[in-house]
Amino acid sequence: MTLTSAALIPLPVLIPLLAAAVTLILGRRPRAQRFITVFALVATLAVAVALLYFADRDGIDVMQVGGWEAPIGISLVVDRLAALMLVVSAIVLLSVMLFAVGQGIHDGDEQQPVSIFLPTYLALTAGVNIAFLAGDLFNLFVGFEVLLAASFVLLTIGASADRVRAGVSYVMVSMVSSMVFLVGMGFAYAATGTLNLAQMAVRMDDVPPGTRAAIFGVLLVAFGIKAAVFPLSSWLPDSYPTAPAPVTAVFAGLLTKVGVYAIIRAHTLLFPGGELxxxxxxxxxxxxxVGILGAIAQNDIKRLLSFTLVSHIGYMVFGIALSSEAGLAGAVFYVGHHILVQTTLFLVVGLIERQAGSASLRRLGGLALASPLLAVLFLIPALNLGGIPPFSGFIGKVALLQAGAESGSVLAWLLVGGSVLTSLLTLYVVARIWTKAFWRARADAPEGELADIGPSALIDESETDILLEEREDVGKMPPAMLVPTIWLVAIGVSLTVFAGPLLDISHRAAENLLDRSVYIEAVLGGDGQ
Structure with a gap:
């Protein structure tokens, strides 16, 4: 580990935390808040890219906080997987923040109180990065709890009844997940006498198989709720769509992947035997x-995409469960792809609401003619999500299908068939959005005349003109919201252009994950007891 890389390791947490404190102090100066937030997230992205370079060149980097050696002290660990997640999350968090700031400037702070939003958003960023860097179960739990606190504030911004209801539901589910996680931590500590992941990995080998499987099962329930793995996913479609477009985008694209990351880390480091x-x-x-069948039944684009989000978590779980280098590499690549594409689609839905006044397929039509740019911005990530070649979605799915075929088990072949079916149904779902929202004439939509009025359209004709006057934003897409969306679409396309190098990094990350000795030696220095 070089001095340079060691000094960088805590910065993805410290930078957003310090920026959150400063922006909170500057609550009455929104311009200063925006500048500090942009600077902090750009700096975080730069640090994440540097950490990925060092991790890929030199291997695992570890910082022992306060100079206390592991397993007594707190270890911050950066391997290829953690660094990849830091880079992708930093790109998404920066892009969504720029979209949100553009929306706030256009609408005014009354619709999106910047003095609250930006510090909370930076705290969310810190929580995500704590989870990726944590070298022990306790600080992984801390990362999740920071996410929970920030998420509740972001979900309920605006304080409408629907948002508060969704926020309370989200918090209750998250608290149940946290309680299960605490129970799992307690079991793991009772069995091994440590919470340090590297030392726990060594000692877990001496735990009886039944006890080990039970501990893994409890942790899987906790992480499965956060990752929205069926049957622990029913909370997600009801929680995300009510939030503002930027919040929905970052939650849908990124937060569930923190749960997937925790599953990967636990499965490969602590419980590599394949018992579950x-x-x-x-x-x-x-x-x-189940996720994609739920999507087929939806008429609201936000809810529809929320169900596709659930369905595509299944691809990542598929790769993890194969317990092979090819499967893990496919899962790692697909996580990065899906974070970017899903976030982009939710931002595009925010633009659709701007352009047409609604996200309901019953009210939309003619968007391709009304805004060709919006049509392109939707079509590219939609085809990517559906797995059309040569996009990265196709490449990631092919990698997972090949890994499943190499496994050759009955369950693996069932998952190969399920993956193909899900991909075809995803294409059907995005084609349905395209034909109804973009291709057909708006006059042919069952409720096309209500689109400009917005979601709360239970009105009489005398109120129509008043509500239309209140919705002056209909038909207008501010450039400050368009540019971050175009930027994310371009990055999604770049995943295809640079798929070879990215798959190589994913394979190297998977190789590191399967060779636990490298992680253990890096953290404990060869003393694993």
Whole structure:
């Protein structure tokens, strides 16, 4: 580990935390808040890119906080997986923040109180990065709790009845997940006498198989709720769509992947024996199929995309459950792809609401003619999500299908079939959005005349003109919201252009994950007891 890389490791947490404190102090100066937030997130992205370079060149980097050696002290660990997640999350968090600031400047602070939003958003960023860097279960739990606190504030901004209801539901589910996580931590500590992941990995080998499987099962429930793995995913479609477009985008694209990251880390480092791989495969298959069938039944684009989000978590669980380098590499690549594409689609939905006044397929039509740019911005990530070649979605799915075929087990082949079916149904879902929202004439939409009025359209004709006057933003897409969306679409396309190097990094990350000795030696220095 070089001095340079060691000094960088805590910065993805310290930069957003310090920026959150400063922006909170500057609550009456929104311009200063915006500048500090942009600077902090750009700096975080730069640090994340540097950490990825060092991790890929030199291997795992570790910082022992306060000079206390592991396992007594707090270890911050950066391997290829953690660094990849830091980079992708930093790109998404920066892009969504720029979109949100553009929306706030256009609408005014009454619709999106910047003095509250930006410090909370920076705290959310810190929580995400704590989870990725944590070298022990306790600080992984701390990262999740920072996310929970910030998420509740972001979900309920505006304090409408629907948002508060969704926020309370989200918090209750998250608290249940946190309680299960605490129970799992207690079991793990009782069995191994430590919470340091590297030392726990060594000592877990001496735990009886039944006890080890039970501990893994409890942790899987906790992480499965956060990752929205079926049957622990029913909370998600009701929680995300009510939030503002930027909040929905970052939640849908990124936060569930923190749960997936925790599953990968626990499965490869603590419980590598494959005792629950069959359970994970069944969960992955059901997550794919149930999620996409739920999407087919939706008329609101936000809810529809929320269900596709659930279904595509199944692909990641599929790769993890294979317990092979090819499967893990496919899962790592697909996580990065899906974070970017899903976030982009939710931002595009925010633009659709701007352009047409609604996200309901019953009210939309003619968007391709009204805004060709918006049509392109939707079509590219939609095709990517559906897995059309040569996009990165196709490349990631092919990598997972090849890994499943190489496994050759009955469950693996069932998952290969389920993956193909889910991909075809995803194409059907995005084609349905395209034909109804973009291609057909707006006059042919069952409720097309209500689109400009917005979601609360239970009105009489005398109120129509008043509400239309209140919705002056209909038909207008501010450039400050368009530019970050175009930027994310371009990055999604770049995943295809640079798919070879990215898959190589994913394979190297998977190789590191499967060779636990490298992680253990880096953290403990060869003393694993």
């Amino acid at each position: 791989d069959g359970v994970l495969m069944v969960a992955g298959l059901l997550t794919m199929v």
